Amino acid sequence: MAYLERTPDADVAYRGQSLGTRKPAEAQPSLCSFGAKTAQYRPHEVVYYEGDPADRIFEVARGTIMLFKLLPDGRRQVVEVLRAGDIFGLPNGSEQDCTAETLTDAKVNALDMHQVESSPAIQRQLTRCLVAQMQSLHEHAVLLGRKSATERVASFLMHLVPDRGTNVCVGPVDEANDSRQVKLHMTRQEIADYLGLTIETVSRVISDMKRRGLINVERNDEIRLNRVCAVCQLTGRH
Template identity: 45%
Template structure:
């Protein structure tokens, strides 16, 4: 039993993205073996980037599972302050809430394919239930990390942490660490969010995010021409900037 879970968990973590850019350009893809349960009563959505799926306060009686692409969840304060709460990728779920109203707005970041299950269907399928429980655990851990970032990290640490998420298989618990040093430890990441979106995710202003990028560039940790194609010269060095190592 525990061996089962262990090997599944392990394969989840080490698997590489199945397709080119879709998920991991955001660094949030965890494209594990995803149960594809009975497709009865499931609606499929095929959405372009920056499309709203669900508004804060909307009726939310269905379970959404991301097949491909990425989705961001955000909240607004009455005076317009926005916080992007979660960045989700393939396998992640959203749209579930205790009371029937969504507590967040959900919109695509990239063109995305999403399956929508009716609440009743979702709750009657054990395999779906299992998928949902596992993803929720993962998302809770991600929210824990993010609370630490928002509560205790400074601007550069936040931006560095964000960028590390974009590097597949790094920055998490299983970060290779300085072990891998010595060999060229370069990475290319594609930043799909605007500076404003990054700011709203990191609890900063877009100016502060821009300054942090510029600082890391000036220090030689990053290099970029177009602002969305970033080369990380030494991943470990960037990792050192996150405050977590």
């Protein structure tokens, strides 16, 4: 389990690789400045389980964290993938509705709920975060409900490209070299559970994109998009 420490610092400030439609946050105040406790985690550690008491809110200070839900027969759905600046573990007064697990090394700030309620500044920041994450969930619902396997994987990859995962297609930044490498931070199984597919389907789609020259698989969790714009064309938003 992770250890707790009290620190005033924050790696949060800039959210460069935003997963979802969110804009990079402009120098938000971290929860740390409000007296949050900080905890460090290794990859694939559980921050809390579904059903645990929900009395604090958490903020990702560094690293990547996923929230998932399980069905009794073992089917899993990863419902959110969170990065620095994102909020999670929201109390509805009772229990956590998801399990939170780290994907990478991570640093997490935790704050008591009554502290949140008493500070309008935290409240405002919290609202901003929630609204942004809500929009990500909306877009993910479209992906899960209406997109093909190829479109899902393409959308997933595009969300890993800073400023290119949004609805608006900005076109290639540099006409000559529209290539870009991204780090997945997730296994094929985790990606499959995030995209509502099986591990085999994810693997097949990636192999297919590789065969078509759209991407190169540098390492298992590192992919080069040879022409970002071409991948963007496959997301279903065109």
